[in-house]
Amino acid sequence: MAKGQKAALDAAKYRRFYEQMVHIREFEEECLRAFQRGGHGIGGYLHLYSGEEAIAVGIIGALDLSAGDCLIGHYRDHAYALAVGSPPGPVMAEICGKYDGCSKGKGGSMHICDAERGFYGGYGIVGGNVPIALGLGWALKYRQQAGVAVCFFGDGSMNQGAFHETLNMAQLYKVPVLFVLENNGYAMGTSIERSHANTDLTDRVSSYNMNRKKIDGQNIVTVYEEVSKIVADMKANPAPFFLECDTYRFHGHGAADEAKQTVVYRTKAEIEAAKANRDPIAIAAEILLEAGVITDDDIVRIHEEAVVEAKAAMKFSDDSPVPPADELLKDVYA
Amino acid sequence: MAKLRYIDALALALREEMRRDPNVFLVGEEVGQYQGTLELSKGFLEEFGKTRVVDTPISEVGIIGLGIGAAMAGLRPVCEMMRMDFATPAYDQIVQHAAKIRYMFGGQFQVPMVIRGPSGVGLQLSAQHSQAIEVLFAHIPGLKVVVPATPADAKGLLLTAIRDNNPVMVLESLRMYFMKPDDLEAIQPGLSEVPDDPDFSVPLGQANVLREGKDVTIVAYSWMVIQALKAANELAKEGISAEVIDLRTLLPLDMNTVLASIKKTHRAVVVQEQWPLYGCAAEISAQIGERAFYDLDSPVMRVTGAFVPMPYAKNLENLAFPTEVDIIAAAKRTLGGK
Ligand SMILES: Cc1ncc(C[n+]2csc(CCOP(=O)(O)OP(=O)(O)O)c2C)c(N)n1
Numbered sequence: 001m002a003k004g005q006k007a008a009l010d011a012a013k014y015r016r017f018y019e020q021m022v023h024i025r026e027f028e029e030e031c032l033r034a035f036q037r038g039g040h041g042i043g044g045y046l047h048l049y050s051g052e053e054a055i056a057v058g059i060i061g062a063l064d065l066s067a068g069d070c071l072i073g074h075y076r077d078h079a080y081a082l083a084v085g086s087p088p089g090p091v092m093a094e095i096c097g098k099y100d101g102c103s104k105g106k107g108g109s110m111h112i113c114d115a116e117r118g119f120y121g122g123y124g125i126v127g128g129n130v131p132i133a134l135g136l137g138w139a140l141k142y143r144q145q146a147g148v149a150v151c152f153f154g155d156g157s158m159n160q161g162a163f164h165e166t167l168n169m170a171q172l173y174k175v176p177v178l179f180v181l182e183n184n185g186y187a188m189g190t191s192i193e194r195s196h197a198n199t200d201l202t203d204r205v206s207s208y209n210m211n212r213k214k215i216d217g218q219n220i221v222t223v224y225e226e227v228s229k230i231v232a233d234m235k236a237n238p239a240p241f242f243l244e245c246d247t248y249r250f251h252g253h254g255a256a257d258e259a260k261q262t263v264v265y266r267t268k269a270e271i272e273a274a275k276a277n278r279d280p281i282a283i284a285a286e287i288l289l290e291a292g293v294i295t296d297d298d299i300v301r302i303h304e305e306a307v308v309e310a311k312a313a314m315k316f317s318d319d320s321p322v323p324p325a326d327e328l329l330k331d332v333y334a
Numbered sequence: 335m336a337k338l339r340y341i342d343a344l345a346l347a348l349r350e351e352m353r354r355d356p357n358v359f360l361v362g363e364e365v366g367q368y369q370g371t372l373e374l375s376k377g378f379l380e381e382f383g384k385t386r387v388v389d390t391p392i393s394e395v396g397i398i399g400l401g402i403g404a405a406m407a408g409l410r411p412v413c414e415m416m417r418m419d420f421a422t423p424a425y426d427q428i429v430q431h432a433a434k435i436r437y438m439f440g441g442q443f444q445v446p447m448v449i450r451g452p453s454g455v456g457l458q459l460s461a462q463h464s465q466a467i468e469v470l471f472a473h474i475p476g477l478k479v480v481v482p483a484t485p486a487d488a489k490g491l492l493l494t495a496i497r498d499n500n501p502v503m504v505l506e507s508l509r510m511y512f513m514k515p516d517d518l519e520a521i522q523p524g525l526s527e528v529p530d531d532p533d534f535s536v537p538l539g540q541a542n543v544l545r546e547g548k549d550v551t552i553v554a555y556s557w558m559v560i561q562a563l564k565a566a567n568e569l570a571k572e573g574i575s576a577e578v579i580d581l582r583t584l585l586p587l588d589m590n591t592v593l594a595s596i597k598k599t600h601r602a603v604v605v606q607e608q609w610p611l612y613g614c615a616a617e618i619s620a621q622i623g624e625r626a627f628y629d630l631d632s633p634v635m636r637v638t639g640a641f642v643p644m645p646y647a648k649n650l651e652n653l654a655f656p657t658e659v660d661i662i663a664a665a666k667r668t669l670g671g672k
Contacts, residue, residue, distance in 0.1 A: 043457065043458030098647070111461070111646070124461075159393045159396075160392060161393070189364050190368070195392070265368060323645070325649070325650070328653050332643070
């Protein structure tokens with residue numbers, strides 16, 4: 001759906017989507033500030049999702065997690081957890097390596113998960129999560145459950161052999177996996193032009209005979225409506241689907257290359273233009289205001305609430321202890 | 335002699351070999367336009383151009399396969415793994431192909447390639463990005479495994495590895511990348527010095543006695559050498575004289591230097607960053623048992639990482655890998671402490 005198009009939207013649903021996107025944004029900006037000022041326990045890698053929020057929120061919003069739909073992600077994974085409804089405190093505590101974190105502080109930013117809500121976790125090896133999605137979908141089919149498994153990944157994963165093995169098998173066995181390419185144009189410092197022989201990435205999967213589509217990943221209405229239809233079809237006739245979401249990441253690949261990005265692979269002007277024209281939150285605000293789903297006052301209030309929630313999450317984390325020493329040897333085996 | 339950082343010594347060896355031998359080229363993720371994720375190859379693209387500094391997609395199997403075929407055809411590729419952890423997706427190419435091609439074709443082909451990248455645990459990189467996996471390669475006939483601990487060895491061993499006619503895994507210490515020459519000099523004078531001779535090289539399979547001592551031999555490699563030297567400094571304050579041996583390469587493995595040292599000290603502590611079972615320390619301890627049993631005054635002690643995937647939380651991470659404190663305790667135990 002284009003900006004400015006009048007539509008009857010489910011007000012409660014879209015208000016909630018808007019809130020989720022703003023909450024994710026503020027949560028991650030809080031993470032970045034904490035990383036930069038230090039002292040909260042955040043170390044190693046921190047990959048932020050800012051700019052891509054409509055994808056996780058719209059897609060997860062179209063799932064029925066309580067009925068068996070599930071998802072798996074890569075290391076840029078905070079938003080998946082927040083969108084499935086994980087409480088922000090434990091997610092933040094995980095990012096900070098605290099004992100009340102969702103993985104007891106053992107996984108960190110790249111390995112958030114929420115078993116109870118069907119989020120099978122974030123993984124650090126590019127392409128490594130994709131074959132696992134095949135198994136998640138397989139289990140649904142095996143149990144004759146009408147559900148879908150969603151697999152989120154970036155364009156980098158499509159250059160791994162594992163990706164192609166998985167798509168072939170998924171189509172061969174008609175496994176209900178929704179493969180979601182979050183195409184933000186770059187894998188770390190490499191643009192798709194420099195890493196894909198065919199930059200039409202939806203076309204790249206055509207050899208698998210799989211249903212596929214490319215959509216605007218910055219528009220929450222588009223994402224939600226398209227995915228709702230796709231998921232309904234997948235449930236009626238189990239088969240995989242490849243969905244490319246066109247998007248943009250506002251920050252560096254990780255918090256550590258925030259400064260380097262504009263020196264070595266993209267211009268400041270490009271980033272500023274994307275922030276001005278392709279911000280999924282601003283786009284949503286415009287559509288929802290026009291549709292009468294939210295008001296200007298709502299926008300201000302939602303933003304304020306998100307800031308408060310992010311700070312509360314950080315407080316929760318700061319108040320949480322580090323994992324006790326005997327935790328080191330636990331969880332290696334079942 | 336210049337005082338260099340470890341990463342600059344690696345870059346120097348690579349640059350000098352690329353200048354000297356037009357068959358040498360660098361291939362990997364972000365090695366060119368991005369200047370290397372850790373900036374090891376800064377300036378390389380400008381100097382050598384796109385066919386010798388090859389930016390690749392995130393396709394480790396492809397990177398290693400490209401290297402193997404090019405090496406079989408007579409080039410000398412240096413394949414960079416952004417982190418050695420990412421060699422695991424390409425493990426099949428390395429173990430099933432690179433390592434075996436010479437042997438299974440009766441010596442008709444050779445695979446003169448280097449697979450290198452930062453490795454080792456720490457820095458809160460969590461389970462999939464923080465591991466010491468050298469033994470996964472050191473177990474495999476046909477490979478060579480190089481683990482430099484100092485700037486001089488980084489230069490000298492990488493040079494030798496590139497000139498070697500076999501597939502050589504060079505597992506660099508990520509933590510050493512971040513050490514400044516002054517930090518190293520404070521641990522032991524001369525530790526950051528690299529000979530100026532552009533042809534300076536270090537042979538594979540020759541361990542280095544980095545510090546002489548007479549009471550106990552500490553055998554280590556890579557980042558653990560730094561911990562061992564720190565431990566030796568502390569032990570010296572208590573009147574215990576520790577000899578520190580840097581293995582430098584795990585395959586080939588120089589046991590003679592280790593055994594000669596044990597003849598002198600009669601006690602041994604073997605240190606490794608990685609998981610204890612079936613590890614490098616296990617191998618060395620077994621060989622000491624077989625070949626120097628009667629020289630020993632006490633059981634060989636192993637100091638290793640915990641048998642767990644690396645946890646993220648800093649406090650747990652600190653418990654998961656060995657430090658000088660563990661080495662000191664082990665050394666004292668060989669001397670009759672508890
Ligand atoms: C097998 C493997 N190789 C390299 C890396 C290092 N790495 C981590 S993320 C990344 C870029 C991935 O980009 P993309 O898949 O497009 O996802 P995005 O970060 O854009 O969301 C790279 C090269 C890795 N984690 N795993």
